[in-house]
Amino acid sequence: MYDNVEYVECCEVYPPAEDTFLLIDNMEIDKSDRVLEIGTGTGLVSICASFKCLEVTGVDINPHAVKCALNNVKLNKRGNVNVFESDLFENVDGIYDLILFNTPYLPVLEDEHVDDDYSKAWDGGENGREVIDRFLEEVPQYLRDGGKLQLVQSSLSDNDKTLQILEKMGLTASITAVEHVFFEDITLITAYR
Ligand SMILES: C[S@@+](CC[C@H](N)C(=O)[O-])C[C@H]1O[C@@H](n2cnc3c(N)ncnc32)[C@H](O)[C@@H]1O
Secondary structure, X not given: OEOOEOOOOOOOOOOOOHHHHHHHHOOOOOOOOEEEEEOOOOOHHHHHHHOOOOEEXXXXXXXXXXXXXXXXXXXXXXXXXXXXXXXXXXXXXXXXXXXXXXXXXXXXXXXXXXXXXXXXXXXXXXXXXXXXXXXXXXXXXXXXXXXXXXXXXXXXXXXXXXXXXXXXXXXXXXXEEEEEEOOEEEEEEEXXX
């Protein structure tokens, strides 16, 4: 249970952790927002968001996560959450007021890389930025003028680079929340269009 939301954890799916809660506790949502969550995992972020906005679309590349999130949506009787499989925006249509992504941000060396569904939750490639950089390249066409994006990453995956890319796109971006965990700072970056 988190934020009055019940959830079940599932095999092969990232269990909610500090980074999940950092995002939930600092989401900037308006009642009329259409929200897109990339990488929904158990669906907890999408479900929490759904109580505060019009509707939520949650997607994940991991089919186990999609199944898990759909079960949790049902458990909480959320009629305004839609979940389906997608590699980033591949199967996503439309334009959103708020886009959320707790990214796979850990640097993982080539010889430590494991090609399975579960590892996609944290494996950010050699520099921790493989998925983050793809996301940043594609996100502008799904974000409405006046919209926001909030992404979670870590001090291990170059926060400054993300801020620079967002500024170059014409967004106003900053780190809006930080949590120190073991050997890294987990950061929430918020950008306004
Ligand atoms: C750190 S986990 C976060 C899960 C959940 N949102 C949470 O906060 O607990 C990252 C999630 O992103 C998903 N993911 C990784 N690469 C992706 C991609 N290219 N497209 C969509 N989802 C992706 C993973 O499967 C995983 O569920």
